[in-house]
Amino acid sequence: xxxxxxxxIGDIDPRALLLVTVVYLVAMLSVPLQRTDMIIWFAAxxxxxxxxxxxxxxxxxxxxxxxxxxxVFIGIFNPIYDRTPAFxxxxxxxxxxWISFISIIIRGLLATQALLLLIRVSGFNEMCEAxxxxxxxxxxxxxxxxxxxxxxxxxxxxxTMQHARQARSYGKNSFKASLWGPFVGQLLLxxxxxxxxxxxxxxxxxxxxxxxxxxxxxxxTADTVYCLVxxxxxxxxxxxxxxxxxxxxxxxx
Amino acid sequence: xxxxxxxxxxxxGTGAIAATLIAVAASKVKxxxxxxxxxxxxxxxxxxxxxxxxNFSIPGTGSSGHIIGxxxxxxxxxxxxxxxxxxxxxxxxxxxxxxxxxxxxxxxILNMAATSCLIAYPLIYRPISGTSLKPWRITAASIAASxxxxxxxxxxxxxxxxxxxxxxxxxxxxxxxxxxxHLAIGAIEGVATAAVLCFLAKYRPETLYxxxxxxxxxxxxxxxxxxxxxxxxxxxxxxxxxIFAGAFTWLASANPDGLEWSIEKVSGISDMPSATxxxxxMPDYDSRFAGIVGAxxxxxxxxxxxxxxFHRVRNAHQNSSTKGKE
Numbered sequence: 399x400x401x402x403x404x405x406x407i408g409d410i411d412p413r414a415l416l417l418v419t420v421v422y423l424v425a426m427l428s429v430p431l432q433r434t435d436m437i438i439w440f441a442a443x444x445x446x447x448x449x450x451x452x453x454x455x456x457x458x459x460x461x462x463x464x465x466x467x468x469x470v471f472i473g474i475f476n477p478i479y480d481r482t483p484a485f486x487x488x489x490x491x492x493x494x495x496w497i498s499f500i501s502i503i504i505r506g507l508l509a510t511q512a513l514l515l516l517i518r519v520s521g522f523n524e525m526c527e528a529x530x531x532x533x534x535x536x537x538x539x540x541x542x543x544x545x546x547x548x549x550x551x552x553x554x555x556x557x558t559m560q561h562a563r564q565a566r567s568y569g570k571n572s573f574k575a576s577l578w579g580p581f582v583g584q585l586l587l588x589x590x591x592x593x594x595x596x597x598x599x600x601x602x603x604x605x606x607x608x609x610x611x612x613x614x615x616x617x618x619t620a621d622t623v624y625c626l627v628x629x630x631x632x633x634x635x636x637x638x639x640x641x642x643x644x645x646x647x648x649x650x651x
Numbered sequence: 652x653x654x655x656x657x658x659x660x661x662x663x664g665t666g667a668i669a670a671t672l673i674a675v676a677a678s679k680v681k682x683x684x685x686x687x688x689x690x691x692x693x694x695x696x697x698x699x700x701x702x703x704x705x706n707f708s709i710p711g712t713g714s715s716g717h718i719i720g721x722x723x724x725x726x727x728x729x730x731x732x733x734x735x736x737x738x739x740x741x742x743x744x745x746x747x748x749x750x751x752x753x754x755x756x757x758x759x760i761l762n763m764a765a766t767s768c769l770i771a772y773p774l775i776y777r778p779i780s781g782t783s784l785k786p787w788r789i790t791a792a793s794i795a796a797s798x799x800x801x802x803x804x805x806x807x808x809x810x811x812x813x814x815x816x817x818x819x820x821x822x823x824x825x826x827x828x829x830x831x832x833h834l835a836i837g838a839i840e841g842v843a844t845a846a847v848l849c850f851l852a853k854y855r856p857e858t859l860y861x862x863x864x865x866x867x868x869x870x871x872x873x874x875x876x877x878x879x880x881x882x883x884x885x886x887x888x889x890x891x892x893x894i895f896a897g898a899f900t901w902l903a904s905a906n907p908d909g910l911e912w913s914i915e916k917v918s919g920i921s922d923m924p925s926a927t928x929x930x931x932x933m934p935d936y937d938s939r940f941a942g943i944v945g946a947x948x949x950x951x952x953x954x955x956x957x958x959x960x961f962h963r964v965r966n967a968h969q970n971s972s973t974k975g976k977e
Contacts (some may be wrong), residue, residue, distance in 0.1 A: 420754070421668060422754075423659075423753060423754045424659045424754070427654060427655070427657070427658065427659055427662070428658070428659045431817070438947055447952050452965075457953055461749075461842065462749075465653055465655075465749075468653055468656075469655055469656075472812065472817065472818055473817075473818070475818055475819060475820040475824075476818060476819045477821075477931065478819075478821035479820055480819040495661035495819060498738035498819070500743055501656055502817065503655075504655070505654075505655045506653055506655030509653070509654035509655055509752060509753075509754075510653070510654070510752075513654075513745070513746075513749040513752065513753055514749045516745060516746075517746055517752075519748060522743075522746060522747060523834075525746050526780075529742075535674060535677035536677075537672060537676075537680050537681070537735055538673060538677060538738060538739055538742075540689070540736055541692055541693070541696065541735055541736060541739040542690065542739045542742055542743060543737070544689065544690070544693030544696065544739075545692075545693055545697050545739050545740060545743055546743060546747075547693065547699060548694050548696070548697040549697040549700060549701065551694070551697070551771050552694065552697045552698060552701055553701070554731075578846060579841075579846030579847060579849065579850050580850055582841055582843075582846065582847050582850075583846070583847050583850025583851055583854070586694075586698055586847065586849070586851070587851070587854065587855055587858070589694050589697070589698065590690075590691060590694050590858065592685075593690035593691070593693060593694040593888075594687055594690055596690065597687060597689065605855075609737040611924065619672040635764070637744075646923070647778075
């Protein structure tokens with residue numbers, strides 16, 4: 399995945415982005431499910447950060463909707479089992495279960511949006527380097543990059559096999575069930591063979607088992623400022639009841 | 652597992668265990684004496700990653716699932732290298748497709764990678780298949796190991812969600828939902844794994860993992876040397892676990908005292924809460940509702956403002972680039 403086009407937060411160190419995202423997730427997910435009002439305030443982060451990364455928030459929101467079925471599957475039982483009355487609205491009693499259900503949906507979408515934002519802004523190679531510099535074992539950092547690169551090799555081989563099969567199948571598009579095992583096994587063997595050749599070529603060019611990604615990664619003042627701006631905001635949203643504060647202010651006015 | 656389904660405490664706990672296992676696995680992988688282990692891990696990871704993208708429907712349930720691939724990876728790479736590979740697949744799914752969640756990564760690694768590579772493979776697959784390349788042994792081992800891995804993983808998801816306090820669903824009912832679905836997914840994964848492994852065993856048996864390719868001092872080497880006496884016990888354990896899993900699933904499905912009972916209860920008028928007068932408008936909890944409404948209004952305003960600014964900046968950028976071209 400390509401990093402976001404040059405944007406206001408496009409130059410931020412991926413470690414800073416990762417740190418801010420983790421703190422955001424911890425702060426938001428630690429809010430009790432019954433405090434939907436507190437969870438909603440956390441939407442400020444993706445809403446503000448998305449335009450700064452040159453991404454329309456609507457697009458980010460749409461992209462995050464893929465997680466909705468899982469959230470609904472887990473959360474839908476809460477209104478059934480938790481029937482403690484929370485409040486009445488136009489004469490209809492709203493149960494605590496519905497409140498927690500809505501909370502699960504909102505925090506699930508916000509968590510996905512934060513992750514999508516992180517991926518879009520930092521890019522995969524930079525994120526692997528960030529993970530390595532944050533103490534992730536070299537074996538797994540190299541493995542991440544290897545899987546990512548060999549995916550295209552696998553897809554190429556699959557397409558070649560598919561074309562070859564189409565060329566000799568006289569218009570038949572479907573596979574017999576018994577052919578799937580040999581097809582997939584053959585695909586695996588072909589890809590393994592090709593990966594061995596690639597590995598030998600890499601070794602001949604000095605590959606020693608470690609892939610370098612982005613050696614010019616430096617922590618700058620901008621990264622510190624980025625963390626110092628967002629992290630206190632997340633802590634404030636977690637520990638200060640902003641809704642109650644605003645209601646009190648309105649009452650005074 | 653998604654981020655929304657775990658509490659920070661559970662995420663931290665499972666994350667710490669997963670990180671420890673990754674550190675151990677990384678040191679074990681260094682001991683493997685196999686020249687082509689790096690490209691093989693890369694290719695197998697890419698293969699499983701692609702396979703996980705394919706969702707198949709489960710007849711009669713209305714749901715779908717995808718394979719995990721841990722048993723297949725372990726049978727080719729060995730348990731520790733397979734664990735690292737599967738972890739990398741899960742991390743890529745998280746960091747490329749935002750699938751799974753960052754905080755839930757520890758849970759996902761334990762539920763999928765640890766159960767299939769470090770539990771099901773050494774305790775179920777190896778004792779059943781042994782060093783034999785007979786198709787029926789590979790098939791039986793693949794199906795048994797895949798089912799056990801999926802069932803333990805499903806139980807893990809249930810436990811983690813319950814401990815996080817996310818769902819109000821009772822544990823037994825939640826298990827009654829999760830186990831039958833994952834039994835079906837496990838059986839399908841087992842058949843798919845067996846098909847690939849039987850092909851490899853027939854045409855390229857040297858591709859399959861052998862304990863002797865690892866360092867003799869590693870735990871896999873010791874496991875192989877002691878497997879003679881241990882094997883009947885482990886086979887017995889595997890069969891007992893399968894029977895238990897099947898029986899538990901059947902019992903869970905046959906006694907729907909959870910959901911159906913609850914739905915019946917929900918539809919009953921007598922059980923409706925009567926604590927709040929029907930005519931009252933937010934008598935005790937109006938401030939909470941007002942807080943929700945207020946937060947939504949502010950967020951909508953924030954979104955509107957940032958969208959307007961975003962479009963203006965983009966238009967200005969486009970205008971300037973057009974002028975530059977002219």
